[in-house]
Amino acid sequence: MPSSTVPEYAFAAPFTHPPVSPIRRLVPYASRPGTISMAGGYPAQELFDVAGLNAAAANVGARLADCLQYSNIEGQASLRHALAALSARRGISCDPDTELAVTGGSQQALALLARVMLQPGDVAFVESPGFPNSAQTMRHTGATVLTVPSGPEGVDVEALARMAEIHKPKLVSVVATFSNPCGATLTREKRLRLLALAVEHRFLLVEDDPYGELRFTGEAVPPILALATGEARNWAAYISSMSKTMAPGLRIGWMVAPPEVRRRCTGAKAADDMACSAWIQEIVAQYLGDGAYDRHVPRIREAYGSRCAALGDALREHMGGEIAFLQPQGGMFCWGRLTGAVDSTRLLPYAIEHEIVYVPGNAFYGDPAQADTQAMRLSFATMNEAQIAEGIVRLRRALRACEANEPVSIALAA
Amino acid sequence: MPSSTVPEYAFAAPFTHPPVSPIRRLVPYASRPGTISMAGGYPAQELFDVAGLNAAAANVGARLADCLQYSNIEGQASLRHALAALSARRGISCDPDTELAVTGGSQQALALLARVMLQPGDVAFVESPGFPNSAQTMRHTGATVLTVPSGPEGVDVEALARMAEIHKPKLVSVVATFSNPCGATLTREKRLRLLALAVEHRFLLVEDDPYGELRFTGEAVPPILALATGEARNWAAYISSMSKTMAPGLRIGWMVAPPEVRRRCTGAKAADDMACSAWIQEIVAQYLGDGAYDRHVPRIREAYGSRCAALGDALREHMGGEIAFLQPQGGMFCWGRLTGAVDSTRLLPYAIEHEIVYVPGNAFYGDPAQADTQAMRLSFATMNEAQIAEGIVRLRRALRACEANEPVSIALAA
Numbered sequence: 001m002p003s004s005t006v007p008e009y010a011f012a013a014p015f016t017h018p019p020v021s022p023i024r025r026l027v028p029y030a031s032r033p034g035t036i037s038m039a040g041g042y043p044a045q046e047l048f049d050v051a052g053l054n055a056a057a058a059n060v061g062a063r064l065a066d067c068l069q070y071s072n073i074e075g076q077a078s079l080r081h082a083l084a085a086l087s088a089r090r091g092i093s094c095d096p097d098t099e100l101a102v103t104g105g106s107q108q109a110l111a112l113l114a115r116v117m118l119q120p121g122d123v124a125f126v127e128s129p130g131f132p133n134s135a136q137t138m139r140h141t142g143a144t145v146l147t148v149p150s151g152p153e154g155v156d157v158e159a160l161a162r163m164a165e166i167h168k169p170k171l172v173s174v175v176a177t178f179s180n181p182c183g184a185t186l187t188r189e190k191r192l193r194l195l196a197l198a199v200e201h202r203f204l205l206v207e208d209d210p211y212g213e214l215r216f217t218g219e220a221v222p223p224i225l226a227l228a229t230g231e232a233r234n235w236a237a238y239i240s241s242m243s244k245t246m247a248p249g250l251r252i253g254w255m256v257a258p259p260e261v262r263r264r265c266t267g268a269k270a271a272d273d274m275a276c277s278a279w280i281q282e283i284v285a286q287y288l289g290d291g292a293y294d295r296h297v298p299r300i301r302e303a304y305g306s307r308c309a310a311l312g313d314a315l316r317e318h319m320g321g322e323i324a325f326l327q328p329q330g331g332m333f334c335w336g337r338l339t340g341a342v343d344s345t346r347l348l349p350y351a352i353e354h355e356i357v358y359v360p361g362n363a364f365y366g367d368p369a370q371a372d373t374q375a376m377r378l379s380f381a382t383m384n385e386a387q388i389a390e391g392i393v394r395l396r397r398a399l400r401a402c403e404a405n406e407p408v409s410i411a412l413a414a
Numbered sequence: 415m416p417s418s419t420v421p422e423y424a425f426a427a428p429f430t431h432p433p434v435s436p437i438r439r440l441v442p443y444a445s446r447p448g449t450i451s452m453a454g455g456y457p458a459q460e461l462f463d464v465a466g467l468n469a470a471a472a473n474v475g476a477r478l479a480d481c482l483q484y485s486n487i488e489g490q491a492s493l494r495h496a497l498a499a500l501s502a503r504r505g506i507s508c509d510p511d512t513e514l515a516v517t518g519g520s521q522q523a524l525a526l527l528a529r530v531m532l533q534p535g536d537v538a539f540v541e542s543p544g545f546p547n548s549a550q551t552m553r554h555t556g557a558t559v560l561t562v563p564s565g566p567e568g569v570d571v572e573a574l575a576r577m578a579e580i581h582k583p584k585l586v587s588v589v590a591t592f593s594n595p596c597g598a599t600l601t602r603e604k605r606l607r608l609l610a611l612a613v614e615h616r617f618l619l620v621e622d623d624p625y626g627e628l629r630f631t632g633e634a635v636p637p638i639l640a641l642a643t644g645e646a647r648n649w650a651a652y653i654s655s656m657s658k659t660m661a662p663g664l665r666i667g668w669m670v671a672p673p674e675v676r677r678r679c680t681g682a683k684a685a686d687d688m689a690c691s692a693w694i695q696e697i698v699a700q701y702l703g704d705g706a707y708d709r710h711v712p713r714i715r716e717a718y719g720s721r722c723a724a725l726g727d728a729l730r731e732h733m734g735g736e737i738a739f740l741q742p743q744g745g746m747f748c749w750g751r752l753t754g755a756v757d758s759t760r761l762l763p764y765a766i767e768h769e770i771v772y773v774p775g776n777a778f779y780g781d782p783a784q785a786d787t788q789a790m791r792l793s794f795a796t797m798n799e800a801q802i803a804e805g806i807v808r809l810r811r812a813l814r815a816c817e818a819n820e821p822v823s824i825a826l827a828a
Contacts, residue, residue, distance in 0.1 A: 011533060015682065019681075045480075045483060053478060058475075067465075068662070068663040069456055069662055105688055108687040111686045133684060190550055249482040249484065250482075250483065261423065273517075273521055273525065274519050291698075352786070
């Protein structure tokens, strides 16, 4: 055991005072028996295709001896080709040998792109509100990470344009389809404008697309990279993940990036973790090759769509105008705003006491001063329709209790 | 496809001119049919415990639904506890909840430790010759990486002491047992001296121990962390891997580090790749829990020991004094030195033409000026005893052809 006095380590600046995740702080409450959690940022466990994955694994098990060595750093050829075919079905053509790389989720894809582009003194942009880990991986490079206002209609592209003039970012990361936390989707016009800005200011525009295949209603908009032609193609990267469609426990994602960028990401990955597991990669390639993925995604799309509809219905029926929201067209999240005097942080302990948990909006802002304190992220992914309806009934009760200043036993750290 | 002119990306400094790996350059030659490769830094495929791994996987498959979500960032509890027990058998006691974390091979453990400790302006030390990826992951932080002379008796601890006075490193990485490429093992006295230096100069001493369990002969020396008491425990970390004992394709390693360091590594991993695959972690935990690991390691130890003995015999029999070497007591590598006029780089194309491949020593030096140009790394892991003997016969023929200046058709890039 280490001695009891903590030595004064000289950590690298981004790690001197590690932030406490306000989302992770909620986990003990969200996992209480009887509690309905709309806090999770993960898919529904009961929708995993366990049989299909076991079938793919059995196939790989029969040739396991060939799947136990180091993988190519950029990924097994079988999986790269399968992911290139999947990307092509989303409108993105790419060369699996020079533009595509397998990564440990899309999180690692973003981390690698950040690492090869950014160093102290550089500037990167992220959306705010946005997924905290996206900003965090950029901050870890020592770069300055600035936030561009975003919301239920996606990132404010004209604000981004003004900020780019001033700050000259080297990397800009957006979730263009069914964003986390807002569930927002950027129009085609805004996507084209982002590409033009990337070319003009020579920043790498990274679209993180974990949710794009989970569209329930409305018309699909192509990924940004699918709209990139000529010079724009040199400044756009696409990253995606199997975490929301297959399972997070695979830790398989990928990037499509310009060859010179991808080549450096391969060098970064070699020094980071050598490669992704060849075993798991072969299972995912087998699952894609079996057609299991193409059969599975419509099933979860239907299930999540039904849950999303149930959430909208419940909010309209039980909360009246007390929570404003846009009905999401896909993804896993709904961004609601309390319209009364109570803000989402004040409401939270009451909600927990009433056995319904959400993530307050301020968890998704890098700068607390920018935070929309009325907002909350409601995930509709992991609860069924009846639980969702019951959860919103509980939320109304919690709001009433909060408005009445009733005593509450839950004490959350600030 | 990107347009044909390469845009001028402003990459982060460590990625502006990515190095070409001299080892990877050899792969096409090493994998030619008929060629005997002693170049690989990986274990023997035919020694993988495919049946045991499939049995563990089948067990996990029966409870797969519970292994598909995001893992804890620091690793599944089952695996952390199993790895703490394994570490304890190596002499290292630790708390699996505050000191141990599962990582993507020991490579990721080193990368995470480097990232939380190092930034531009800082100094880190690595051994030279040493595993190139160890130095590379530190360079990627922007820190200055200095090399401490090493060799068949391990890192020069007194040289390290003198350098530490001058350069004040924040992190020092060593392979203390059966090093790559030298096969060297540090004495207990030198390990204790390293710990004293770590306390004196307040650097984090990281021992990378992928090979320690592969001891064929001689007396075991405890891992450095097992010798750390009191304040020294605050400045020592231990990292290890399943890549050499189970299989590289699992991508499972671990760290034991002081809690404040480990906590920050968890934050770094969250932003890097969220976690290792829960599925694979559960398979490894099951394999360890089954006792399969404890049955398997003696088998591969015996096999590698026999191959190591065969290499020593062949070198003595066929090369006489023309290659000097110390008989390794474990691991996968033998460090040989050509004693004549021919150096290992000049010999290499002849060797390839004679269908025997090794890695020339200069591949393991960060600074070419320091390189021992006579040296070569011979892996005895992946070839059987007959192939090893034949390989050394071919090497002698190649040396004769080289000495005679015979024409050679292989042209290797510098």
